Amino acid sequence: KQEVTQIPAALSVPEGENLVLNCSFTDSAIYNLQWFRQDPGKGLTSLLLIQSSQREQTSGRLNASLDKSSGRSTLYIAASQPGDSATYLCAVRASSASKIIFGSGTRLSIRP
Amino acid sequence: GAVVSQHPSWVICKSGTSVKIECRSLDFQATTMFWYRQFPKQSLMLMATSNEGSKATYEQGVEKDKFLINHASLTLSTLTVTSAHPEDSSFYICSAQGTSGGIGTQYFGPGTRLTVL
Numbered sequence: 001k002q003e004v005t006q007i008p009a010a011l012s013v014p015e016g017e018n019l020v021l022n023c024s025f026t027d028s029a030i031y032n033l034q035w036f037r038q039d040p041g042k043g044l045t046s047l048l049l050i051q052s053s054q055r056e057q058t059s060g061r062l063n064a065s066l067d068k069s070s071g072r073s074t075l076y077i078a079a080s081q082p083g084d085s086a087t088y089l090c091a092v093r094a095s096s097a098s099k100i101i102f103g104s105g106t107r108l109s110i111r112p
Numbered sequence: 113g114a115v116v117s118q119h120p121s122w123v124i125c126k127s128g129t130s131v132k133i134e135c136r137s138l139d140f141q142a143t144t145m146f147w148y149r150q151f152p153k154q155s156l157m158l159m160a161t162s163n164e165g166s167k168a169t170y171e172q173g174v175e176k177d178k179f180l181i182n183h184a185s186l187t188l189s190t191l192t193v194t195s196a197h198p199e200d201s202s203f204y205i206c207s208a209q210g211t212s213g214g215i216g217t218q219y220f221g222p223g224t225r226l227t228v229l
Contacts, residue, residue, distance in 0.1 A: 031216070041203070042222060043118075043222035044156075089155060099161065100146075100158070100218065102155040102156045102157075107153075
């Protein structure tokens with residue numbers, strides 16, 4: 001049974017810092033891994049999706065890496081801003097037809 | 113493109129009443145829709161998967177007679193919480209998968225906050 005874990009559960013850093021969020025999964029046989037952002041009381045915004053054959057994806061100040069063999073992914077946020085404050089969720093799928101398994105999320109707070 | 117809407121965005125009801133939540137794909141056909149539940153400070157948990165025109169598949173521990181799912185068209189799925197109780201208070205999110213994006217791409221709705229008094 002696939003389990004997805006995110007550490008830390010909460011993180012507070014001053015504005016401008018670079019930071020890394022961690023995600024680990026127990027079954028390395030994944031189809032893809034996705035990072036989402038969720039603002040309080042809101043739905044999900046997809047940030048980056050990494051297919052199983054890829055090692056990383058980049059979008060603006062965000063970079064996500066994937067190491068399937070070790071069951072790990074990281075989300076790197078450069079030059080953090082207060083607007084980056086949100087909960088970040090990591091999620092994996094075993095196939096295109098299987099359900100998405102979500103991690104418990106990291107609540108990020110960027111202090112001005 | 114690929115927008116999914118939910119209605120209502122929030123609802124408050126009395127214990128024992130039923131509540132219907134709608135999930136619509138606005139600009140694509142959703143052959144499959146998913147319903148998730150999220151309790152405070154917890155992650156999303158899949159409740160059920162529904163394919164257009166067929167019965168929903170429920171995850172273990174989810175009561176199908178309590179959470180009625182209807183996926184009657186390629187753009188609309190509904191979740192009805194029957195005889196709601198305070199423990200059903202949660203954030204319900206749907207996602208839709210179909211003719212938009214890559215194979216298996218799911219698009220998420222904005223969620224519905226249900227509070228049962």
